[in-house]
Every structure is written in structure tokens, then in C-alpha cells.
Amino acid sequence: MDPREPLLRVEQLSVRFAGVRALSEVSFVVWPGELFAVIGPNGAGKTSLFNVLSRVYQPEAGRVTFAGQDLLRLKPHQVARAGIARTFQNMGQFPTMTVLDYLLLGRHTRMHSGILRAGLFIGPTRREEWENRAYCLHILDLLNLKEVRDRPLGSLPYGLQKRADLARALAMEPRLLLLDEPVAGMSLEETEEIAAIILEIKEQLGITQILVEHDMALVMGLADRVLVLDFGRVIAEGRPAEVQANPAVIKAYLGEESEQLPAPADDLPAVSEN
């Protein structure tokens, strides 16, 4: 793929639910290696956008091109194999599964051998299984989860469960990682750890990320570029400092919760140029 081509191109995307316009003619591109954030007040359409990108929602109109292919032609189960992985706001569907098995399960969704064959260790799948395991252990190491790899997910504190979910998404070796409120409900310390991990994913693994998050300090400190939605429409797009100074963005946030207002740009860590 041409590195000058966007990895993701969203054009004129509209999503509607019986009278509610969740997204209206939304367009943007995400470049390879970029950390792209999508923000907006409650109900702005952020989750709907992720649901379109993971093929859960069918848009009313628009085009989505991922790595040169028409994403909207894929079935939901083909999205992971195409290279898109997603973390979830709420997890907890597998409380008895160990952390390592959770990663292996995620990884199998994009591997060649079926989980049944792999489970039975038939022929060449044995080697693939060992490779999968080694890769999952590498990800657990990267995310400081090695010590809890054999613990059931349900026995872990909330912050570690969310980190395990991020590890599961990374174990899929995605080209595009969709992070859905990765620090929601986390303490300051846990938030700082996740911020460091997000930067490592960008810098060490080179994975392109789209971050949906209400924590403005995190977004403005990490993102290369920010897209702002309000009532399903794009109201601003640009580098964090540009977006923070945009009157339409300030108005959208003031109308809802003034404490969510982005901090002045001077107080924030520098963001990388691209």
C-alpha cells in the first residue's frame, strides 16, 4: 500500500435511527501510523462511528475505504481479518476465562486455522499455535500483564480487565486499533499507565489508532489530530491546539459540561508533528 495513501478514508457517512441522525455526512481520513482522536459531547455519534467501522451498524449513506478496500462490503466477522480490532467500553462477557486464553481467542479470529483444528493440534496448526502463544505472551509482556496471565478475567480489578481487553485487541495484530474510551472509570495512575501503553503501541508497534475518549487531558496530550463531532456532524478537525481554540468546539462543550473543556494548550504536553 502507498504510504501516502490514507489507511482509512470515510466519506459523507450518514447513520440514522428512526428519526435520530446519529451521523450526518461525516468525512475524514486517517494516515498510517497516526493517533487520531474523535471527541464530542454525549450523543455526538462517536460510538455510532465505531459501530460502522466494525460493521455493526449499516450506514444510510457514505463510503468507507480501509487499506484500499471497500469496508462496507465486508461482513462483520471479516473485519478482524481485514485488520481492524476494537476495544470495548464494557467488558466482562468471559469472567472465567484466563487472560492468556482471552488473548488466544482474540488472535484466532484472524488466524488461518480454525479454533477447533488449533484446539486439536492437527498437523501444521501445532506450529501456528506455538507462534500464536509466543505472540500473545509478547503482548502480555508489553502491557505488563504477564503476572496475571493465568488469572480468570473476572477476578481482576477493573483497570487490569480493561488492559486485558486492550491486549486482546493487540493480539489480533491489527493495522487499525479502535480504542473505545480506554480510560473510562480509571484512576489517575491507571490512566497514566494506559497513556504510556497507547504511545508504545504507536511508537514501538507502529499501529494506527483511533481514540474515542472523554478524558480531554489524555486526548489533547496524545493525539496527532482530533476530529470533533456534535449532534452527528463534524464541527472541527485539526491538531489538538487548533481544536482547543476553536470557538465551535468551546461552545459545544460549554453547552454540556464546562469541566470537560479542554485545558489551555500551553498546559499540555507537546504532541508529535506528522
Ligand SMILES: Nc1ncnc2c1ncn2[C@@H]1O[C@H](COP(=O)(O)OP(=O)(O)OP(=O)(O)O)[C@@H](O)[C@H]1O
Ligand atoms: N442502536 C441505536 N438505536 C437508536 N438510537 C441510537 C442507537 N445508537 C445510537 N443511537 C443514537 O444516536 C445518537 C449518537 O449516539 P452515540 O452513542 O453514537 O453517541 P456517543 O458520541 O458515542 O455518545 P457517548 O459519549 O454518550 O457514548 C444518540 O442520539 C443515540 O441515542
